[in-house]
Amino acid sequence: MTIIRRPFVFMRHGETPLNAAGLMGGITDSPLSERGIEQAKAAQARLDRTWSVVAISGLQRTRITALHAVPQYEPIVLLGLNERNWGDLEQQPIAQQTPYEVTPPNGEPWADFQARVIDAINQLLTHYDTPLIIAHSGVNRVLNNVILGSPYGPRINNAEPTLFTPSQDNDWLITPY
Known part of the structure; x- marks a missing residue:
């Protein structure tokens, strides 16, 4: 699997009560915590530019994040960007993952999760020059797996945008935005 080689910005949603409690959110449709709303508002200054599209998952935590981080945009919903369904592990401690x-x-x-995420991202990159994607830590792990060869590593912080830029040597540069 590959990602179409176009730049984009990815941001994980703001903190949720499940995140704060160290629990797996997965497809549980949780809102943002007060801290998550503040994180999304704080990201607004960094995201104040023209985007060809703002894309979110179908879960309210991404919609609420977009509402506060890029209020001038009506985001499009791509269900392929939804977090992984953790089944019986939903809302369980992350240590049980x-x-x-x-x-x-x-x-x-x-x-299956990886295929649907890559398909959704490639749809965006096919049709839009400068997309902002607001999604989930699992989506970021898929990106890391495809680009860096492993989904493992530190969890991406809430509401901190990251720039993904294809480099000349067929690699990607992943930098804070």
């Missing part, structure tokens, strides 16, 4: 390659009980297989 299975390795990414292992399908959680009654959950979504990693290969």
